[in-house]
Amino acid sequence: MSDMQKFNDGLLSFLDQSPTPFHAVEAMLKRLRAAGFEALDEREEWKLKPGGRYFVVRNGSSVVAFCCGQSNLQQRGWRMVGAHTDSPNLKVKPNPELHRHGYFQVGVEVYGGALLNPWFDRDLGLAGRVNYENAKGELCSCLLNITRPVGLIPSLAIHLDREANNSHAVNPQKDLPVVLLQSADKEDFRALIATELATQGFADVAKVLDYELSFYDCQQAALVGWNGDFIASARLDNLLSCFVGLQALLNSDANSHTVLVCNDHEEVGSQSAVGAQGPMLESVLRRIAGDEVSWQRTMANSMMISADNAHGIHPNFSDRHDANHGPLLNAGPVIKNNVNQRYATNSGTSSLFRRLCGDAAVPVQSFVVRSDMACGSTVGPLTAAAIGVKTLDVGVPTFAMHSIRELAGSQDAYNLAKVLTAYYGLESVNTGD
Incomplete structure (x- = not known):
């Protein structure tokens, strides 16, 4: 069995185990504990160790998992990936x-x-x-x-x-x-x-x-298509990204300071105690960083990648896309752009991601919504505004977003995980700006 087949088997199993955000977090915690991550209680004092692996849960539906690298936190900063656990x-x-x-x-x-x-x-x-x-x-x-x-x-x-x-x-x-x-x-x-x-x-x-x-x-997630080209499942938006981020975190470089945050309530605006517009991520990170100067130095050397599915160009409705920005399934992860800051991508963060994709021999695509259509959003802009971190929005192209059953390419999640694993190991996120 190939590495991609093993990855997809794990993804399908995770999707079936996660009918709600509560179950998704429970399924993630089982994998984190098996990898040696320890639970932290926000009511207690934390004693974090270099090389330690930890997680914090709120409401049973949002989780922040992180690794304390061996390098200097203020000089290296955090490599963060964000996704969301809820679906319509x-x-x-x-x-x-x-x-x-x-x-x-x-x-x-x-x-x-x-x-x-x-x-x-x-x-x-x-x-x-x-x-x-x-x-x-x-x-x-x-x-x-x-x-x-x-x-x-x-x-x-x-x-x-x-x-x-x-x-x-x-x-x-x-x-x-x-x-x-x-x-x-x-x-x-x-x-x-x-x-x-x-x-x-x-x-x-x-x-x-x-x-x-x-x-x-009740229908289970499955590989579909004549040649198994696609993954069909409920809740691909955005449990697929949660699984991708989790696998990248588990495979990340022990020397890096890495973070995965999966928030609830994104589909209804993120404004809650456990949503991306709430205080959860910032409070955890500030507690790790320590004093205010350490926090500011760390954030200046940090980066967030918001992973949330993108709209693949539908062959029956290609006119709903900008002609030059119609992502194809199984043609690589998608950089999501919007000049009105519905996505947090800028040229610096997108350039860094393009280079990562090139180094991993993974194709990369771009998405811009038609100029006469409204654009959705993600946890990316909310997180960028809340903690002032440079941010990129990416995602796997999908069909039928927000349907009871969605469709993605069977190669794309695996390829995005490869790129995010490399990103977690970056010594610097200097984008030249």
């Missing part, structure tokens, strides 16, 4: 119960900018965090993952909506309640969850108090 989905409402015509349904909220039509007629599992009271009256929490299909959103038959193929706007309030079961009884959603938790080994659940649960597509 359908979240269960606090009081979701709907009893209509003998069917038990649950109401959902749309999290992020989801492409809604593909959610219909899918086998849906349910996963997330549940908070409960145990038999001793203690507050507890656990992760739940119901991998079997427990829900679906049936489409309306074409016979009852003859214009469905011409125009079909989705009303999230009216059209998206999920069918769970058929019953004449008034089912209680929290009671169903308590019963399910008991079957999964949580026998001490006395009462479910609250939850953060999301529906997800």
Whole structure:
């Protein structure tokens, strides 16, 4: 088996293990612990050692992992990679119960900018965090993952909506309640969850108090295409980048000071205690750096690469791209540019990345959104503004971004990991500016 095949097998497994940000962080922590990383408690004093490998978690959905290199931190600076753990989905409402015509349904909220039509007629599992009271009256929490299909959103038959193929706007309030079961009884959603938790080994659940649960597509990640050219999966945006950054970190040079930050809440603006617009990364880094002068010296020698998927040129909709900036799948990572700072790339950081790609014999592409279209954004500009670090935005080209199932090239994630591994080992990030 080739190195790329092993990498993709690991990526597919990670995607299947990570139906929610909570599960994604849990899956990352297992890999970090296996590699010798130690957990740090922000409530305690830290005693960091040269060569030490550590991680900090907040809310169970965001993580900062870092390696304390053997070199001088102020002189060398940090090599950082940022990604996000969340993806658009359908979240269960606090009081979701709907009893209509003998069917038990649950109401959902749309999290992020989801492409809604593909959610219909899918086998849906349910996963997330549940908070409960145990038999001793203690507050507890656990992760739940119901991998079997427990829900679906049936489409309306074409016979009852003859214009469905011409125009079909989705009303999230009216059209998206999920069918769970058929019953004449008034089912209680929290009671169903308590019963399910008991079957999964949580026998001490006395009462479910609250939850953060999301529906997800039960179909597993897979290599697809006649020659296996593509990876198809839910949540490629942006768990693919989380996995790429993690693998690069695990393979990084022990002499370097390296950081991987994977934040929650990017898809809804990042403005939270654990989002990229919050204080998490800065507070961890300042604690490592020490006094203010050390912090400023370190940041002046540091760099951040924000890794978040890019829009590959769709062969059926090529007119949605600028003709000179249509990235192809399996043609290398994409440098993302925007003059209005929706991406944080500048000519210096992009030049450094191009040289890294050249040294690794990895092709590189560029993306600029059409001048008459709005541009999305990433954690890159937010991080750059918050801590004043030079930043680059890159990503793997994909199709169907924000759909329930997205598509990427089977070579691109592996190639980006090679480049980020080399970046982590850079002695200097001097971009000549």
